[in-house]
Amino acid sequence: MNDYEIVVGLEVHAELSTESKMYCNCKNEFGLEVNTRVCPICMALPGALPTLNKTAVDYAVMMGHALNCKINSVSKQDRKNYFYPDLPKAYQISQAEVPVCEDGHLDIVVDGEVRSIGITRIHIEEDAGKLLHDDSFDGSLVDCNRGGVPLIEIVSEPDIRSSAEAKAFLDMIKLTLQYLDISDCKMQEGSIRCDVNVSVRKKGQKEFGTRCEMKNVNSFSAAVRGIEYEAKRQIELIEAGGTIEQETRRWDDVKGESITLRTKEDAHDYRYFPEPDLLTIVIPDEKIAELKKRLPELPSKKMLHYMIDLGISQTEAMLLVESDDKSKMFDECESLGATPNAVLNWVLGDISKYMNESGKSIFDTHLTSEKLCELISLIEAKTISNAAGRVVFEELLQRDIDIKTIIEEKGLAQISDKDALLEIARKVIEDNAQSVADYNNGKTNALGYLVGQCMKASKGKANPSMMKELILSLIE
């Protein structure tokens, strides 16, 4: 296995969250009663003429900018002809030769290393309908509500070298769509699907091996399992003296295996030809520039900063990037000069917990990045303990009040005054003679108990490391 390298290319289909479908006024919405959102245009009845949804093109251009693509100011639409029951039109309008965007790249971080994955193209196309299978009925039924829903297809170069890289790439594509707010990204509703191309080659070999395409991969975890299964199948076949046939396979995620759908011999010939009912898509340069200005700070850039510049782990960086609130709070505190690790602990700990439990944004509370930074520096300066910090935090969620006032009001300042601590230590030692004897007889964990008692007696305000030293000096 280790002599081989896995080569993966991905084709990601994402449904765009436009109001209406790609070529008609039918509502673009999931979950409506079957066949209630159809019209002569999306059913391609004779004489019906499609009109292009310009918002869908804008969205494709925005994704193109986000993935560093060249945007084609002139692109074309073509008919992709195939016969399948979920496509009553018997063709799908897509883009064959000239897509809206091409030649881009997306940077991801895997195992601490930046990998730049090439983007071959992004084109617009319409979705097909959906087949419904019901055990009570001997056959299948068709729901055409999805027919004509706008899609972008993002095609990567075969630059991906492991299932982990594929997962990181897919996660970043999904996050980018979410940041741009152009797709609802609901995987369970099929808003994002992908086709996975897998081949293997001996390490050091230049030419690519023969690839197999896996269709209908409906989740990112299924893509990971599918890639691992397919690579293993191909390597075992080669090692046994066999050869890989180019074919299209179907991934069965329940069984955890892929099966042949069609081989090269019966590959589809889509007989692409220019769509005669639609005009050439022309996007003025000013429009292309204006759409670029609409981009927010992109998640791939944030991931790179968190992982490469700050050394945050992939899992934690993802938790930040996935949430606007968490990354905003983190970024603001970082720019105010707070220690990144301390901020990270608050953001992924107490702040995250508050947001989950209340369902509210942290920015709807009285906690600001300035106050969080102040709180962190007070804890770092040992003015208050971690436990007292939590009390302050809870107050800051509820009240518009400054931290010093809370500390005074609640008497939270940490006791670092030696005489005061000494008094507490003497009292605890007096009351716990048995524990002192235990410690002197070698039961070292009795020390922890004694310090604990001191903390309790001080209502958590004693400086714990000073307390420990004082106890030791008294009983040894």
Ligand SMILES: [Zn+2]
């Ligand atoms: Zn329609």
